[in-house]
Amino acid sequence: MKVLVTYFSQTGNTEKIAKAICEEASRANEVELKKLEEVSPGDVAGYDFILIGSPLHASNLAGPVKEFLGSIQAGSGQKMAGFITHFAPAYPDQAMDGFTEPMKAACKEKGIEYKGCFDCQGALTESLHEVVKKKQNLTDEQWADMVKQMTGRPNEEDEGKAKAFVKELLA
Numbered sequence: 001m002k003v004l005v006t007y008f009s010q011t012g013n014t015e016k017i018a019k020a021i022c023e024e025a026s027r028a029n030e031v032e033l034k035k036l037e038e039v040s041p042g043d044v045a046g047y048d049f050i051l052i053g054s055p056l057h058a059s060n061l062a063g064p065v066k067e068f069l070g071s072i073q074a075g076s077g078q079k080m081a082g083f084i085t086h087f088a089p090a091y092p093d094q095a096m097d098g099f100t101e102p103m104k105a106a107c108k109e110k111g112i113e114y115k116g117c118f119d120c121q122g123a124l125t126e127s128l129h130e131v132v133k134k135k136q137n138l139t140d141e142q143w144a145d146m147v148k149q150m151t152g153r154p155n156e157e158d159e160g161k162a163k164a165f166v167k168e169l170l171a
């Protein structure tokens with residue numbers, strides 16, 4: 001199977017998961033790993049399976065990912081799955097359902113089979129700590145707890161879970 005792993009990543013978290021997914025997928029498939037900026041919407045038609053990664057931005061996929069999803073030119077019989085990183089410890093399933101809506105809508109519109117989405121924590125860049133702490137109205141203690149939880153993520157365990165997700169998808 002020809003697989004495209006593409007992602008948008010500003011601080012490397014989503015890229016880390018993309019690399020883990022690529023490593024796993026490459027065991028039994030022909031895989032290309034590309035930053036979103038390196039892929040044009042017309043390229044997508046050449047792959048059987050598209051894995052697309054995004055950080056969560058303001059409880060949504062990142063702008064460039066949504067834009068890309070809207071403009072892809074699909075082939076036939078294709079499948080797609082997503083992967084998302086976010087600083088929040090965990091989102092309930094129905095929230096993830098909302099975040100993945102643009103992927104599902106693009107798949108529906110373009111006749112691609114949607115196969116689900118992996119998500120895990122990814123540390124928030126330090127430059128935004130104060131802003132987010134204020135916005136979420138957290139005490140120093142609550143924020144310290146949040147920072148403790150997100151530091152070092154995605155970690156090896158997250159990478160392992162991403163690999164297991166893709167292993168099952170491509171089996």
Ligand SMILES: Cc1cc2nc3c(=O)[nH]c(=O)nc-3n(C[C@H](O)[C@H](O)[C@H](O)COP(=O)(O)O)c2cc1C
Pocket residue numbers: 008009010011012013014015054055056057058059060085086087088121122123124125128
């Ligand atoms: C502008 C902006 C908005 C964000 N909004 C959210 C959010 O709504 N929820 C969340 O959990 N994380 C949010 N984050 C944190 C990122 O999703 C998270 O740190 C992610 O792992 C970054 O991935 P990257 O390193 O691939 O860019 C936001 C980050 C930025 C820069």
